[in-house]
Amino acid sequence: MMRFFAIIAAVLVFGVTKLPAERALFVQHRQLHFHAVELNLDLREQLGQLGFIAALSGFRSIVADVLFIQAHVAWERTEWGRVLLLFRQVTTLQPRVVLFWDMAAWHMAWNASVAAMNDQTQPRLALRVKAQREYFALGRDFLERGIQNNPDRPQLYESLARLYKDKYQDHARASEFFAKAAALPGAPSYDKRFSAYELSYCEGREGEAYERLRLLYDEGENQRLPTLIKRLKVLEEKLNIAQDQRIPDRAL
């Protein structure tokens, strides 16, 4: 009997000893945005019993991958509602995978929105446009939540910038998000150029855009790409830049 109580006491003492180390690890995980998944009743309803148990028991990434494949199949069948549902589950389970957020947004804002606009079963244009805008908003929501979960990765800022550029024709916001992407480590070098290009389309901000494009131009041959030169030329005309300050015509 004494041995039994000794073992119980040893287990509890061991538990108390390990607690600070476990807590310190947990805090570090949180700082690194690890295990940011909220396993709550909403997710339980979405995933089903087996999926939820699998997610609880350390197979979260595998469950997310299986659901991602299912979402791909649903996309092939153009079942947009199911695509949305599955991508919500996938991104909830693996919020640190940029690809999942990006794909979810792409399916909603590019594929589903076009399908809604070309929906032959809906004769009213106003309702088709409304459905299209709803899909744009869903795509934007995925990207915004993706950025909240991955503030240190440039890809989603870039995708959101493309969404504003292509779908909302909001060049100011597109420029802002390209600039945010460019400021992050690992961002492609074109993000900085794209930010300036988008700014050059904004009414009233041509001066600022010209300065940024000119700075890029002055950086050297690598930056002197056809679009950059073309936009600079357009702005030079628009802003009436003095002839001696303009870039040479041969650059075009």
Added chain:
Amino acid sequence: MSAAPHEQVDDALRAVRSSALNIDIFPGIAVIYLKARLLASLTLFVSTFASTNIFTIVVMVFVYFIGHLQTTAREYWLQENSAGWITRGFLALVALIFPDLQAFNLVDEMVAGALIPITLFAKTAVLGIFYTTMYALLATFVFCGKEL
């Protein structure tokens, strides 16, 4: 692609290299190994007082699931003050008895492209070795008292 600017080629190469086998995967494999060792030593401990194999297996399946929820129980126990004493007592028991298996699930983050800092890996490894040693010692202690 060969005609692309030097900078673009570098970007493409970086993307290919980061997607291929690299050294960052080894901490993930090591942590999986540590988790397996921890579960093996805990199974050994349970088997010292279990009378049948099936009891050991069933208990360990439950321990495995509870171990992944231990973090939730511990954080709720340490942070939530409004819960009743029965709830808090139960949560404390779960937090103290069961190992935190969630701490060893670094692979979920690694597949998402996250880099595991060396300090985090070292801390996880030390915790894993500590768990394994303690459960093995407890198993030895119980086993020594058995009449063979």
